[in-house]
Amino acid sequence: MKHYTTPEKDRVPFIQKAAFGAGNLVNNLLPGALGVFMFFLLTAFGMDPFLAGLLGGLPRIFDAITDPIMGYISDNTTSRFGRRRPYIFIGAILSGVLFAVLWQLNPENSQLYNFWYFLILSLVYLIGNTMFSTPLIGLGYEMTSDYNERTRLMASSQMVGQIAWMIVPWFWVLIADPDLFESQAVGVRQLSIIVGAICMFLGVLPAIFIKEVDQTHLENRAKITFKTMFSNLKDLFNGIKQISKNKQFVKLCGATFLVFNGFQMVASFSYFIIVFYMFKGNYGDAGHWPAWFSTISAVATAFLVIPIINWMANKVGKRKAFIYATAISIVGYLLKWWGFSPTNPWLIFIPVPLMSFGIGGLFTLMMSMTADVCDLDELENGMPRKEGTFGAIYWWMVKLGQALALVLGGLVLKLVGFESNESIQTADTIINLRIADIVIPAVTAALAIWVMWEYDLDEKRAREIKLELIKRRGSLN
Template sequence: MSNVKTAAKDKVPIGQKAAFGAGHLVLNLLPGALGFFMFFLLTAFGMDPFLAGLLGGLPRIFDAITDPIMGFISDNTKSKWGRRRPYIFVGAILSGILFAVLWQLDAENSQSYNFWYFLIFSLLFLIGNTMFATPLVGLGYEMTSDYNERTRLMAFANTMGQIAWMVTPWFWVIIADPDLFADQAQGVRQMSMVVAAACLLLGVLPAIFCKGIDASHMENRKEISFKTLGSNMVDLFKGIAQVSKNKPFMRLCGATFLVFNGFQMVAAFSFYIIVFYMFNGDYDGAGTWPAWFSTITAVLTAFAVIPIISWMSDKWGKRKAFIYSTVISIVGYVLKWWGFDPGNPWLMFIPVPFMAFGLGGLFTLMMSMTADVCDLDELRNGMPRKEGTFGAIYWWMVKLGQALALVLGGLVLKMVGFISDAPTQTMETMTNLRIADIAIPSITAALAIWVMWNYSLTEARAKEIKEQLVERRGEL
């Protein structure tokens, strides 16, 4: 266990943790709601499945481009409110408003009109969301310089972020309820405004209450203007090149890519297994079991798993905590073979506490370790600090992998013989699907452990780097 106590000046006050956590709730709620709402493009607005796929994929490509640009801008911004907070404030407002506008579709409009309306406002929404999300992540990396306090901050934020995943699985139940809305289209329009209002109100809190490092005397920041656009792009690519040479950071990206996207590839499989294996294609019989499965997972992740992982990190260090939590998640994946029992649906919750260690440990620990990596980069490459760039590239890897996982997940469904419009599936198909549901995330998790086995940025090394930076900056 670490014997180093966190200095008072490095502790993040509970109010700031709560505000930062509110930002993370929004960070999870917006994409979570977007994912569930996309289902209704087909059922409520009659969108062609291919066009709906384009509306899901094209904005992701645009999003991958804007993230590093926003990271570079926020790293080099000079303002009396700091480098991140102005963008978080404006981005939260834009994200909320544009999310609501995005879903004001009408089934009576032509398919072409709805396609272009949704595509244009998706791009505008993503600009606002990137303006909010990328600086928020960067702000979290700089709120404390203490090795263990970083983990506690990220644990707190990710606990609040899990609230979004307790809520979003129920959107499809609420929107499709004829007692609440005249039709699904009306449900989507009205629920989008509820989500938007919540995101706007919660999203501005980090901008108002959270404090990053004092950047007033930070050297070597680039001028951001239309006149310097060309040189800014050159500097951006130089910064990305520097980040890509940071071996500890690339290990974090590789492990995240494997764990998260192994999980994402099979994320929808649980729904299909519950409906077609446990209830033999009877959607009414399956009822709200899939929603409860997702909600219980989020509850256990937030209030049981993340606190345990924070304790593990304090006791054994972040690398070992990641390895142990990932091993536990593999146990959970294997237990799904016995948990999905047609004779007793309650058994499906047995693997959940074990599986929750996967993503619960991943983002709590990886975000904390990325903050340590930012210190290493400053030591090697000097100012300005690049929290925004590191955060943008990390999440770019996540989004790229997520897009790939969605494609590969569909390929796996095709390979096992799953027929989407069939009322039931063959026993051979369901057996193969259940094997894939266990094998894919288990294998990718094991590979992630291998990637992180020789991760070198220990607590002792992080403390040594911090002392060198304090001496270099002339801080007391």
């Protein structure tokens, strides 16, 4: 295919890209902070490990239910402010306020009180967060109808989103620093207010600065009222059924499940290997090395990997870019065997740029390709467009897989003989832990390449679909 130049009308202005990136930063910062803060339920507030596990798992089940419902509501909303922006604005405020309120726990309260306080507030917080994040994702899918501009948009938003992962690892250090906070509990309470305020400010920017598509061309939207609740649920299930038959979308979900959750399953292993292999179980000597490892990974992803992914996608197409990026990440995983060296800690940063191609390429390309799939769905099934529902199902699958990865990661630690209460691990445990840290994400990445090998919604087909849709209902820009 000859070189194609994106028309000016299909280009997303810088201010809108920046606003969408700010929203994506919030979408990363809130769950990242939540994951760190959850650890302090044990150490700062004395929560029983089993109860803490319930507090981590039960809200995820609730989240899995609310995501598709919010996606459907967003797809079918009719208002003069748009079908996404009102929810994003209100959801951003609720997310920030409720995140701060969620962590106003006191270790002097009874364990039962803190358990029910946190559980109930978690469910309320998730409603606000779902109201923000699900319409935001749907909005991103529809900001441009151009095949290449979609990748550029997702690349820029992922670059901004990586700032969260440069910051989050240092929450461990800040909260535990006695020079900053008189106790870990005080650190959690005060830092949660700061995080909530930042997320409120950044979260409303997409609602203020991003322009939605032309509402006049969006036909067949259902009425959302209490009277139509049961018919709405039936309509939602029918939409989910249609989406599940979309072979290209299923491939995107399958590849994401494999790459992301293979990575997530061993995400904590690097920390353990640094402490117990490189520094012989001495947390003092390990110091800030684990935090720096995570931060440098995010920096490499944002400023090196994602720009390269964007360039690759425009040169060879999104499918090939995904395959190349995922293959490069496998090389990075293999290099960890030599990079995690007790004699030279600086070598841990050698695999980082290559490993970062896995996650950096994944969400940049998958979100762009999901936008293409939304066009295919409209071509095959007609209106209404279902960006919100597609986004909700995609991220529901990610969250479900993440929960499974956390369980399986704990199982792997048990199988390799890791003892969390021991400062010195056996030689066999360390070797098996290092092998698992490499083999698991490398194998799942290879399987993801296999899943995407026959993905055929390429640039030529995407442009044909776009032209057909414009003939059918006019341009949405």
